[in-house]
Amino acid sequence: MLGYGCASIQTPTGGPKDSIPPKVLKETPANFTTNFKSKEINIQLDEYFKISNEAKEFSVSPATDKNPYFKIKKKFLNIKFQDTLAANTTYTINFGRGLVDYNEGNILKNYMYVLSTGNKIDSLTISGTVLNTLTKKPVLDATVFIIPISQDTIFGKRRANIFTTTDSSGVFNLKYLRPDTYRVYALKEEGGDRIYNSTNEEIGFIKDSLVLTKNTTGIKLELFKEEAKIFRIMDRKIEKDGKILFLFNKQLSNPAVRIIQPKELDASKITEFSKTKDSLSMWTENMNFDSIQVAIINNGIPIDTSVIRKGKKDDYKRELKITDNIPNSRIKPGTDLILSFSAPIGTKIDPSKITLLQDSISVNGLRIFKDTTSNSRYIFKFPWKLEKKYILKLEEKAFTGLFGGENKPFDKAFTRDEEINYGNLALAVTVPDTATHYIVQLLNQNGELLRENPITKSTTINYITYAIGKYNFRIIYDTNKNNKWDTGDVYLKKSPENIWNAGIEITLRANWDLEEKLTIPPETGAITLVPAPAK
Known part of the structure; x- marks a missing residue:
């Protein structure tokens, strides 16, 4: 049974914001007591506090069948054991980030209470650093945990009892350990449960098990994100302009897609996979369907199917939105102006509605090419000159989408950047x-x-x-x-x-x-x- 209670505390007003975490004033029995025989522990802090995420943050190592009962009494934390402690054993109660001051939530980080039912405290240590594998920069607040090799099957299923967190230099210290053979891991997660259960989380490990017989330092753990083992479609939707979008949980090597229903839309569909091949944009000849079912294919093999249903009140309007490759309005020397449209463009382009102004005067010589790598991107070539001001003007309906929709009036003002x-x-x-x-x-x-x-x-x-x-x-x-x-x-x-x-x-x-x-x-x-x- 886990639980706690606290008195009603009034929040003070005025003054600077408190940024100092609580401090331990007294522990009874004293921390690091040997021949421990008490049934409870009382810890006095210097201010009112509360418990945050007890089930996730608090741990007892080695684990007991029943967790201790934690209760707040004013500025005291009372801990009562519900199990008889094993003889000649060092126990560590790790509070993680679970003790915080009442008003501002400042954390008493990595506080531990250590006791031994025998005549000595286990005193071995493991220390090292946690880095990002790409940048090699230290990682703050990564969880480093060890699991006795005899219990390594709990990895990814249950929270390890022996853990600590890294400081701003990526440094960690695991203390008061007994001799054993351990697996060593580091984890940077989203959920805060200290369990590796998502490839969106970052994990690190040392390849070989660590036989701990003496203090060990110099361990370097590098965090990385695994590639998902099982392909999944993370999101799918039909956007207001009719584009059908799929997001994947992993990159594909040679992706394709087939429309299963309505089958007649498959032959005319237009698809574009992202550069990283972990998302798909698809356009269909019409939107006259209540639902659409597709098969995602990789290397010629179907790996998933998905159905998207249209809402009864959903309204889709084909339109062409435009973005360009010169957000700072200065085109790089030797490059071209590129316009990207929000949908594939057909052969219907009206040159009479496309004008290039140089210093406010219309000029000839602008050449327009379709990008061979995309159905929705066009390249505008011109011998751009220094100290000239350009405006590309597209009137309404200058470009028409392959499956309908036109552009609205679009102006892009820019200059050619200098080689200097x-x-x-x-x-x-x-x-x-x-x-x-x-x-x-x-x-x-x-x-x-x-x-x-x-x-x-x-x-x-x-x-x-x-x-x-x-x-x-x-x-x-x-x-x-x-x-x-x-x-x-x-x-x-x-x-x-x-x-x-x-x-x-x-x-x-x-x-x-x-x-x-x-x-x-x-x-x-x-x-x-x-x-x-x-x-």
């Missing part, structure tokens, strides 16, 4: 092993991926006309040679493909041609666990 705002980089990359494949990724200073190049030998990669600013590089050791980064599998104890962040920052300056060298180090092996020095 861009630079070129020649990156000479040296590989350590020509038998290994690598992927060189270019990142901006916000860590966003801009470009990637698979390579198998030392080579020079040229980055032409990139905006001035700071850039970084990341290297993927492409072990299976499939030209992409592959994530791990916690159940198979398979780690993600290794990543090396170069740690150098390239600054492109105005109108510069920069030459840099990048030497990829050999791929590192397994993490070595380091026993802590004896005290």
Whole structure:
């Protein structure tokens, strides 16, 4: 039985906001008591507090058949054991993030009460860091937990009893442990139940079990998201303009779709899968159906079916919304203006309703091409000149959708950017092993991926006309040679493909041609666990 009670506390008003968590003033019996024989524990805090998520945050290790009963009495936490404790055993009561002050919710983080029914306290420790596997940056508030190997079947099913959370440097410390063989995991989750039960959560582990006979430090856990093992359609809907959208829980390698019902719509449908192949947009010749059933196919094999039903009051209106590739209104030198439409475009384009103004004067020479990679994207080519102001004007119905709908009036004002705002980089990359494949990724200073190049030998990669600013590089050791980064599998104890962040920052300056060298180090092996020095 779990429960707690508390007195009615009045909320004070005025003054600065309290940001200090509660403090423990006294523990009876004292923390780290040996030969423990009491049936209850009283812990005094320095302010009124409450219990948050007791079932998720509180744990007793080793577990008892019945959890202790926790009750608040003013500024005291009373703990009563409902089971007889085993002889000659160290018990740890971990409060996680479950003790918070009453008014502001400030957390008494990672507080533990330790006792032993024997004449000594187990004192072994495990420490290390938790990092993001892509960025190699420390992860705050990740849960690190260990499970005795004899109980590892609870992973993904029940919460582990021995856990802690990381600080802002990604550092963790698990204390007061007994000698045993453990599995070590790290988890960054959404639900807060400290159970790995979704591929949307990030997981990390060390491949081999840890035989704990002495204090161990230097454990590095890297968090990653697994690829979903079972394909599922996460969302499906018909948007107001008639586009049918499907979102998947994983990327597909060679996707396709077939309309099962109404079958007559299948031959004329238009489909576009996202670049990452984890979503689908589909348009049908008409909307004269009450429901539509489709089969999702990968590599020629149907993997799922789905039905979308129209609501009786749903009203769909074909229309063409327009977006462009120059949100800052400056077109990059040597590039074209691209307009993306919200639906596929047919052959009905009215050139008389398309005008290009240069310094407010209509000019000829604008060429329009359909993008061969998309049914809803068009390329506008023109010899854009410096110090000229351009306006592309589309009158209503300049473009007509393949299945109906027209654009509304659209104006886009822009100028051609100057070369002085861009630079070129020649990156000479040296590989350590020509038998290994690598992927060189270019990142901006916000860590966003801009470009990637698979390579198998030392080579020079040229980055032409990139905006001035700071850039970084990341290297993927492409072990299976499939030209992409592959994530791990916690159940198979398979780690993600290794990543090396170069740690150098390239600054492109105005109108510069920069030459840099990048030497990829050999791929590192397994993490070595380091026993802590004896005290």
